[in-house]
Amino acid sequence: MISYKHYDINNLSDLLENKEFLKEIHKIKYENEVVEKNYISRLTTYLFSNKQNIEFFLILKDGKPIGFNQGLRYDNKYFSENQYILKEYRDKGYGKKLKLRVVAYLRAKKRVTLFSGRPVVNNRMYSINEFIANRKQKTSKGRYVLEKDPLKNKPYLSKDGKEKPRTVLKFVKRK
Numbered sequence: 001m002i003s004y005k006h007y008d009i010n011n012l013s014d015l016l017e018n019k020e021f022l023k024e025i026h027k028i029k030y031e032n033e034v035v036e037k038n039y040i041s042r043l044t045t046y047l048f049s050n051k052q053n054i055e056f057f058l059i060l061k062d063g064k065p066i067g068f069n070q071g072l073r074y075d076n077k078y079f080s081e082n083q084y085i086l087k088e089y090r091d092k093g094y095g096k097k098l099k100l101r102v103v104a105y106l107r108a109k110k111r112v113t114l115f116s117g118r119p120v121v122n123n124r125m126y127s128i129n130e131f132i133a134n135r136k137q138k139t140s141k142g143r144y145v146l147e148k149d150p151l152k153n154k155p156y157l158s159k160d161g162k163e164k165p166r167t168v169l170k171f172v173k174r175k
Contacts, residue, residue, distance in 0.1 A: 001062060003059075006055070006057050025043060026042075053073050055078065057070075067086060069082065095124060099132065126167070143172055148167060149167055
């Protein structure tokens with residue numbers, strides 16, 4: 001069974017006290033590395049250094065973390081810094097489910113209308129954003145569109161060597 005957990009400034013201490021979850025998150029982030037003695041301080045410094053604006057989402061399968069999305073929220077904008085799924089769960093739709101949950105939650109609860117992130121080095125996140133923008137909308141309030149990233153004009157090269165536009169996912173209200 002798939003479930004999700006969301007953490008922000010109000011309940012981040014719950015996550016930081018859960019050593020087992022932190023160990024699993026470390027495995028997701030640093031897949032091929034040995035779990036070090038100082039993994040908790042390393043991970044918390046990396047992921048939660050800006051606690052005030054942090055949004056952290058876990059996707060769990062049968063109660064065990066299999067991926068996360070971590071980013072920063074400022075006003076109505078969300079900048080996704082990381083999204084990782086354990087290797088054995090990739091290409092099975094879990095990344096898409098997680099991103100959909102993040103977008104839906106932040107849109108409904110925090111009134112976020114612009115979703116941005118780091119440049120995509122493969123087609124996974126681009127195709128997830130494209131899926132969200134192209135799916136049949138369930139809300140009559142608006143729809144999601146892919147727009148050229150206003151801050152980054154230059155395209156980036158994907159792993160297959162093709163130029164891809166830098167885009168953001170934006171919520172546009174219906175008129």
